[in-house]
Amino acid sequence: MSKLWGMPDRPDLAAMAAPLTRALMAAETPILREHGLSMWAYAVLLGLDERPVRTQAALAESIGADKTRIIRVLDDLQRRGLIERSPDPADRRVRLLSITPEGRRLRDAAQAGIRRMEERLLSRLSDDDREAFVRVLRVLSALPAQEFR
Amino acid sequence: MSKLWGMPDRPDLAAMAAPLTRALMAAETPILREHGLSMWAYAVLLGLDERPVRTQAALAESIGADKTRIIRVLDDLQRRGLIERSPDPADRRVRLLSITPEGRRLRDAAQAGIRRMEERLLSRLSDDDREAFVRVLRVLSALPAQEFR
DNA sequence: ACAGAAGATAAGCGTATGCATATCGTCTGC
DNA sequence: GCAGACGATATGCATACGCTTATCTTCTGT
Numbered sequence: 001m002s003k004l005w006g007m008p009d010r011p012d013l014a015a016m017a018a019p020l021t022r023a024l025m026a027a028e029t030p031i032l033r034e035h036g037l038s039m040w041a042y043a044v045l046l047g048l049d050e051r052p053v054r055t056q057a058a059l060a061e062s063i064g065a066d067k068t069r070i071i072r073v074l075d076d077l078q079r080r081g082l083i084e085r086s087p088d089p090a091d092r093r094v095r096l097l098s099i100t101p102e103g104r105r106l107r108d109a110a111q112a113g114i115r116r117m118e119e120r121l122l123s124r125l126s127d128d129d130r131e132a133f134v135r136v137l138r139v140l141s142a143l144p145a146q147e148f149r
Numbered sequence: 150m151s152k153l154w155g156m157p158d159r160p161d162l163a164a165m166a167a168p169l170t171r172a173l174m175a176a177e178t179p180i181l182r183e184h185g186l187s188m189w190a191y192a193v194l195l196g197l198d199e200r201p202v203r204t205q206a207a208l209a210e211s212i213g214a215d216k217t218r219i220i221r222v223l224d225d226l227q228r229r230g231l232i233e234r235s236p237d238p239a240d241r242r243v244r245l246l247s248i249t250p251e252g253r254r255l256r257d258a259a260q261a262g263i264r265r266m267e268e269r270l271l272s273r274l275s276d277d278d279r280e281a282f283v284r285v286l287r288v289l290s291a292l293p294a295q296e297f298r
Numbered sequence: 299a300c301a302g303a304a305g306a307t308a309a310g311c312g313t314a315t316g317c318a319t320a321t322c323g324t325c326t327g328c
Numbered sequence: 329g330c331a332g333a334c335g336a337t338a339t340g341c342a343t344a345c346g347c348t349t350a351t352c353t354t355c356t357g358t
Contacts, residue, residue, distance in 0.1 A: 011265075013286070132277070215345070244306075
């Protein structure tokens, strides 16, 4: 009864997810470096994708970063013209964050390189497996923390 | 042509794998604490599962740890009688590492708690999705780093 | 037998991270 | 109108990590 669904023995999920994440990030890092982006900077550009985010704290939360540490990253991205940080006319405490066309270009270029790496990796799977894996990964990664209790 | 295989737009794999890993580890931590185990200590017990490992460096490598940092963890586990560290009679530089029955009991108990959490999580998937996800995760997590180039 | 390699261990360094605190400007409910 | 809440920012601290160096013991090739 310890094996519901007839699932064969397997490693813990975290014991598989952690090395995979490490390997993916290790593979991303040099690609991002080529574009002059740190992991956090890239995460910010992704987080600002499309919808502008209203507050820096909200952005930090959405990308799982510390809200005080993200500030230097934003400073740098703004200085390089990749994002815009304008005071909200309706609430001058707030900085409206948005990605610039230049920022979008850079993000797209970096992401394209990353996608090439990822697709090489996924190409070893069957179409069905690839589809199911990405779909499930998407669902599980989007679950709120309390679903893991 | 940017969408081979008709794959719909999706987040980067790392952007999904990283939060999932974080959530899984966050959910594991309190379970391990109940058994008096740190994440590294648990990783060691898992790494020693079944086959005894011949050298500490090999163990460290197999669980993705630093070989100098792991020593204190081994000291602690040995002191608690959860592992054994005996000099190899054939090469007295080497410490043969093995898990004790007591260590196995503790590992099993901790793992059972973790499995309950994981199965609750996976229970929201269809049988097919669950099977494919775990199988693919297992394959990808076991790939050597150079496969990610 | 001896030089060099290998294993275990200790210690130090630079960096990243999460967490807490403090300040300052601004808003909002009463 | 003011107290308290909120957002952005800077700073400090403890922790953890990867990496390097050094030391000691033991083995191996020549």
